[in-house]
Amino acid sequence: MPAFNSTPAPDLTPWGKADTATERLPGVFQVTTPSHGGFILYDERQAAMPDALRLDAPAYEEDVNWSLAVIAFAEELAAAGDHLTKIEIDLAHQTARNWMPDRYAAFTGKPVEPRDSYILRAILAYEALIGEIVVVSAFGDWADWVPAGKTGVIGRKLASVNHLGHPTYEGPEHRALVEATRYKASASPNSFAAISAEIMP
Template sequence: MPTFASTPAPVHTLWDAPQTAEQRLPGIWSVSTASHGGFVLSDERQAAMPEALRLDSIYYEEDVDWSLIVLAFEAEFAALRDPLFDLERDLAHQTARHWRPKHYSGFTGQVLQPSDSYVLRRIALFEAAIGEIGVQAAWGDWADWVPAGKVGVVGQRITGCDHLGFAKYDGPSVKGLADANRYEARDTGSTFKSIGVEVIA
């Protein structure tokens, strides 16, 4: 296992000045700021990141990208014998699989299906719905144009999807009404067709 040098605590980060900083492993700092946080890597650690997991920046935010650091240096983290690491490792695998499936597959060699990953599932749903009107925004019957028991929706035609599972839209906006119960039971990536929207002028 390669040896890495300890580094001084970061003074500035992508998210703001650190309020707390802990060096989890030499060259890997866990920081929190008033707005956000995550892992900050030394240049040496960033260079050692496996290509499949490496981001362009030394900052790996705390919501999703932290998981890539745990995967990359899993053996080192495990060697610390932190009794909570098993939970952290499991969560890291789940987080990367669901939200960074290409990174996860590239690193582990696992072939993921849409059922294995939230992002892949969204991509599959939106790709299957290309050409349909996708729901972009909704209003309850508190809005003056929405009758009781209905949900007002606005959408555009789906033209594709990006690598994170966010739909791309184009064309004029379309307005309609859906049954409130059917809207509440909708799936990710719902379309006017899938929830029975009645188009209105």
């Protein structure tokens, strides 16, 4: 492992002015701002990121991307001696498997199974419904067009789903009604056929 130099704490981040900036490792800062936070990597650290884990910009936000930085430098972080670091590293692996399975598999050399990844399960669920009318929004009977005891749904034809589990729709919107209890018991994504939705004229 090459030696890295300590660097000044960042004052500005992609999420605004830093409230706190903790140097977790030389050249690796964990920052917070009033709105968000994450890890900021200085140039040498960004260059040292494994190809599979490196983002284009050296900012790894705190919701998901932080896990890439922690996995990349897990050995150094563990050696730093913080008793909570093992929990952090385990959570980083879980987060990356769930939300970035392609990157995680490329880094580890092991395929990620759908049972271990929310994204992969979402992709499979949407792929099974391509070509069908799928619910894109739902309304309770508080809406003026939805009778009591029903759920109003709006659906469109599912065209495709990308590697992030984001669906693409095509064609016109369709309004339909379904029994509220039936809709509540269903799992997303929902096709009109699966929930016996009655299309409105």
